[in-house]
Amino acid sequence: MRPHIVHTVAEMIGIASQHRRERGVTGFVPTMGYLHEGHLSLVRAAEERCDRVVVSIFVNPSQFGPNEDLAAYPRDFDRDLELLSQYGVNYVFFPTPEQMYPEGYKTWIEVDELSAVLCGKTRPTHFRGVATVVAKLMNIVEADLMFMGEKDYQQIVVLERLIADLNFHTRIVRCPIVREQDGLAMSSRNRYLSDDERDRALCLQQALQMGRTAFENGMTNPARVRNIMAEHVHNCGGEVDYFECVDPDTLQGVPELQSGTRMLGAVYIGKTRLIDNIAL
Amino acid sequence: MRPHIVHTVAEMIGIASQHRRERGVTGFVPTMGYLHEGHLSLVRAAEERCDRVVVSIFVNPSQFGPNEDLAAYPRDFDRDLELLSQYGVNYVFFPTPEQMYPEGYKTWIEVDELSAVLCGKTRPTHFRGVATVVAKLMNIVEADLMFMGEKDYQQIVVLERLIADLNFHTRIVRCPIVREQDGLAMSSRNRYLSDDERDRALCLQQALQMGRTAFENGMTNPARVRNIMAEHVHNCGGEVDYFECVDPDTLQGVPELQSGTRMLGAVYIGKTRLIDNIAL
Numbered sequence: 001m002r003p004h005i006v007h008t009v010a011e012m013i014g015i016a017s018q019h020r021r022e023r024g025v026t027g028f029v030p031t032m033g034y035l036h037e038g039h040l041s042l043v044r045a046a047e048e049r050c051d052r053v054v055v056s057i058f059v060n061p062s063q064f065g066p067n068e069d070l071a072a073y074p075r076d077f078d079r080d081l082e083l084l085s086q087y088g089v090n091y092v093f094f095p096t097p098e099q100m101y102p103e104g105y106k107t108w109i110e111v112d113e114l115s116a117v118l119c120g121k122t123r124p125t126h127f128r129g130v131a132t133v134v135a136k137l138m139n140i141v142e143a144d145l146m147f148m149g150e151k152d153y154q155q156i157v158v159l160e161r162l163i164a165d166l167n168f169h170t171r172i173v174r175c176p177i178v179r180e181q182d183g184l185a186m187s188s189r190n191r192y193l194s195d196d197e198r199d200r201a202l203c204l205q206q207a208l209q210m211g212r213t214a215f216e217n218g219m220t221n222p223a224r225v226r227n228i229m230a231e232h233v234h235n236c237g238g239e240v241d242y243f244e245c246v247d248p249d250t251l252q253g254v255p256e257l258q259s260g261t262r263m264l265g266a267v268y269i270g271k272t273r274l275i276d277n278i279a280l
Numbered sequence: 281m282r283p284h285i286v287h288t289v290a291e292m293i294g295i296a297s298q299h300r301r302e303r304g305v306t307g308f309v310p311t312m313g314y315l316h317e318g319h320l321s322l323v324r325a326a327e328e329r330c331d332r333v334v335v336s337i338f339v340n341p342s343q344f345g346p347n348e349d350l351a352a353y354p355r356d357f358d359r360d361l362e363l364l365s366q367y368g369v370n371y372v373f374f375p376t377p378e379q380m381y382p383e384g385y386k387t388w389i390e391v392d393e394l395s396a397v398l399c400g401k402t403r404p405t406h407f408r409g410v411a412t413v414v415a416k417l418m419n420i421v422e423a424d425l426m427f428m429g430e431k432d433y434q435q436i437v438v439l440e441r442l443i444a445d446l447n448f449h450t451r452i453v454r455c456p457i458v459r460e461q462d463g464l465a466m467s468s469r470n471r472y473l474s475d476d477e478r479d480r481a482l483c484l485q486q487a488l489q490m491g492r493t494a495f496e497n498g499m500t501n502p503a504r505v506r507n508i509m510a511e512h513v514h515n516c517g518g519e520v521d522y523f524e525c526v527d528p529d530t531l532q533g534v535p536e537l538q539s540g541t542r543m544l545g546a547v548y549i550g551k552t553r554l555i556d557n558i559a560l
Binding site for chain 1 (some may be wrong): 386391415
């Protein structure tokens with residue numbers, strides 16, 4: 001089914017408030033487009049559980065830092081629409097940056113602490129941008145359920161906190177990471193990788209698996225496990241941004257690994273920054 | 281009619297989402313309690329225009345600075361309830377601070393620029409607290425119309441910006457300042473004033489009237505008009521925090537007074553800080 005394409009905030013709000021009166025569950029999948037199997041798994045989950053599905057495609061400028069890849073971020077709306085047409089997506093919300101951030105825009109949402117760790121250290125304004133745009137989208141779409149992939153694990157924790165703190169009605173449905181056959185977590189940024197880099201990119205997932213194996217073999221010291229993971233990435237020619245072993249709710253480093261600890265990593269393969277994570 | 285008193289966020293959300301399905305217009309009057317005729321004018325306006333009315337009473341800790349009057353802020357719930365019982369108020373939402381800011385709370389909304397001028401200069405975190413609590417209340421109450429008095433003029437401008445920027449559905453209804461017979465703007469903080477201070481407090485409103493008269497007599501230089509106003513307050517034994525002549529939308533100082541310019545003042549009478557404003 002061909003989704004209805006919505007270009008303006010006003011039209012989307014009109015549609016959403018209409019549906020609100022009709023009851024039923026609205027499922028929402030926020031994306032930055034250039035869809036891959038990870039996104040599509042979210043769409044399928046939404047289709048299964050909801051009466052109508054809204055997918056947003058918006059490369060949100062406010063979550064990119066000044067030296068990041070906003071301009072280069074891959075975009076292919078026609079391809080995205082073709083992919084989405086294979087599913088029961090009712091609406092594709094595809095606003096311009098001017099629709100979302102009109103002149104005079106001034107309002108920002110900060111989720112303290114959770115936004116400052118992990119990816120927040122190298123991307124200090126990233127989660128402010130994510131929190132703000134998702135709050136806007138929740139209000140515009142009036143989503144009951146919002147489907148998000150666990151590859152962006154920190155993002156989910158930040159947004160669950162925002163939703164609880166600001167009393168939004170939307171609930172996040174966490175969906176598992178979708179991987180390529182060899183284990184690489186799917187990401188729109190994988191397209192930046194050369195063939196050689198694509199091979200080496202696997203080291204991130206391998207490192208996390210090695211960390212898990214070390215834990216399963218009895219190692220509980222986070223520093224030692226982090227060293228194992230970092231060393232593997234170095235050996236594969238990658239550069240480590242971070243490996244951390246954290247409490248899954250607070251994102252604070254744990255003194256000792258235990259079942260439920262989340263291990264997260266961010267590495268540079270060439271110029272491309274990739275993230276992945278795994279639960280113990 | 282005796283309103284139903286709601287103590288928990290969960291109960292208020294349940295009631296609001298019930299009403300949302302029933303259609304009709306929900307009017308909302310957010311207050312910090314210790315109600316006076318100004319608040320009651322908002323309640324009457326809400327009663328006239330809405331199918332149901334929610335009044336919140338919450339002395340919001342996050343909008344008080346560390347050296348401000350949070351602990352001393354006057355409270356009298358029984359009296360407030362008695363006053364509200366004279367009107368068609370359906371619900372009084374009366375949460376504890378722990379209900380609104382449970383342990384682990386981390387999310388804050390900043391409205392840039394508009395929050396930094398006027399009262400924001402001496403109260404740098406005030407509007408962050410106001411923006412955050414009102415966003416929470418809008419989500420909890422699901423208000424269609426929110427009634428606010430123009431005494432807190434900057435607050436209205438900040439919140440209108442927040443609502444537009446974050447795509448909230450609530451609309452603000454601006455209501456005129458209610459004054460004592462001699463012209464003093466009604467405020468819960470007026471009760472801090474001694475008899476002598478109460479007499480002197482009138483200087484704020486007098487100063488603004490003198491500013492307007494000067495403008496009507498042809499004076500358009502903001503600095504000169506501000507001097508007239510400040511001088512009057514000094515002469516009455518008050519201390520000036522600020523007098524500003526600003527654009528009513530941007531809150532930026534105007535180079536020249538014109539019709540529509542907003543003149544705002546904040547003064548200390550003894551230890552009590554009072555605000556007032558007037559439109560040219």
